[in-house]
Amino acid sequence: MTEHFRRKVMKFVTCALIVFAAYIIQTTPGFFEFFGISPILVLPACICIAVFEGEFAGGLFGFIMGLFCDSASETVFGFNALVYLVLCVGAGLLTIYVFRRSTMNIMLLCLGAIFIRSALEFFFSFMLYNYEDLEGFFYTVIAPQIVLTSIFSLPFCVLFRKLHAFFEPDETKE
């Protein structure tokens, strides 16, 4: 086993532990709530992995953690897995071809991703069923959740940047 391979394994194990911890924190009732709203922590974490470790790793993490989120949510099983996969691959590719890896760009990517995910859920789980007072629901539940998740994408951005720098010092220097 080469040193490079060993470092890679360590890096992805650490990433997996962080994302899993984010999932546990996100899913535990009452643990991370602000005025009754819980941020979605798994998606920004996976987006950050996609940004720093590439679209394939991000997509893989997104898909697996999406399955975890599906098992804990009431959406159709597979919804989060598919959406997280697409969003993470998209974020990874955008970082490669369009954006730089600046903190602001990553936060914007997270905001866009969480907005798309929430909008899709809102459309498929609520709007299609034509529930009453959907506008109120969007402004009081969905929108604050998007804002809160965007704010919490900052610590993930910092964490994964440091992690990447620690395990890939040569690449970071370039």
Add this chain to the structure above:
Amino acid sequence: MRTMQKFLKSWYFKVLCALAVFGIALMIRAAASGSADVFLSQAVSVISQPFLNFSSSVTNSVNDFLDRFVNAEENYLRVRELEKELLEANKKIIDYDKTLRENEQLRELLKLKETNPDYEFEPAAVIGRDSTNRFYSFTVDVGSLNGVEEADPVITPDGVLVGIVWEVGPTYSHVRTILDISVQVGGYDSSTRDSGIVTGDITLSSEGVCKLKYLPKESGIASGNIIVTSGIGGVFPKDLPIGTVRSIEVDSSGLSLVAEIVPFADVENITEVMVIKSFNGQSTGFSDSDTAKAEEDGENE
């Protein structure tokens, strides 16, 4: 830098596409069957459940701890509210006990009414006792506003003689018991029909015993005989049970017998009584033959 075309041709892209197709298939299956893929969801649950359980228990402990400080004001108000509720509940319990007691009294009253239809009763509760009085006199919660008058007989709810109303206030009455030396009740032995006067005795009252005086020397009275009221004088109704004979001896003058009577009523501890406001043959006020209020009042002074 890789080109997009290179990515689209790479095995990464193929794997990601396969995952996407797999995801779509999962969704279609879940939407069609109305439930999640059992194997996958169970596998995910098996992995995450222990961590979630641990996390939940930690969260609950932390939340419980923080709740003491964060919601201190709310908890304080809640405690106040609960204290008020407790007070109301206690009041209700007191009302309930009172109602229960009244119910029991009324049942006894009904029995007494059936056997003595001429009696007019007033149920009463003992609300005070003079701790310095050696004859166990007490105060009840009924008075002239309830129609109670001086010299009305006082009995237990089961019809046993306790004493007599001595003083009457608007809402209370003082009762002297049959252990009191100032109370004299005409009584007779229900077996031998020998009559005498039941009254208290300074030395015997501490034992809760009274005396039946002026019995004929040739009386056949014996221990265990039952003494009841004679009704002479019209202060007490006839045949109210008083007590049983404990012992008999010749009086100091040697002319008559004196019997020690153990009252049926637990005079020292009684809490509920009935005042007989009227009965057939009742006289008004104190009669010389039944009581010696005036004389004893003079002696007490």
